[in-house]
Amino acid sequence: MLWPEEAAAQTTAERLAGALLPSPDAVIELHGPLGAGKTTFVRLLLRALGVQGRIKSPSYAVMESYELPESAGGGSASHFDFYRFGDPREWEDAGFRDVFAAPGLKLCEWPEKAAGQLPPADLQLFIELMPDDSRRVRARGDARLVGALQ
């Protein structure tokens, strides 16, 4: 996939939202360097699922959680940024084990920083920042989810 600009990422987010409905329950990893557009894609996906209000980058808190509207099953979505995640004890202490054991959508930036803890992903997106500011994106994982993006 190629995202020449944010509008293309929005199209992908809307397709993915459609494939996750009626009740989103998946672990999605977002790979890519600093500034690749991971948070931006998470925002577009949560918006496509009907989440309103502020969607902030969870950098310092590591996790931000959202309630999905009834139109998206009424479950929960948890957005993680593991960039500063270091101590594996934090996994227990912060309750992440419980979050991943429960149903719901889990969106993970910098999953490689929590590789020992994270369960296998349903979908992995690899975002590559190109010199012309476009993004090249590869998807891997559940065939139904990968297929829905095209």
Ligand SMILES: Nc1ncnc2c1ncn2[C@@H]1O[C@H](COP(=O)(O)OP(=O)(O)OP(=O)(O)O)[C@@H](O)[C@H]1O
């Ligand atoms: N698909 C896109 N097309 C063009 N610009 C984009 C796209 N996605 C993100 N951007 C721009 O790139 C910048 C960085 O995006 P973002 O914060 O989403 O990156 P990130 O991958 O989450 O970075 P970090 O690793 O620091 O969390 C933002 O200014 C955003 O507007």
Ligand SMILES: [Mg+2]
């Ligand atoms: Mg980010």
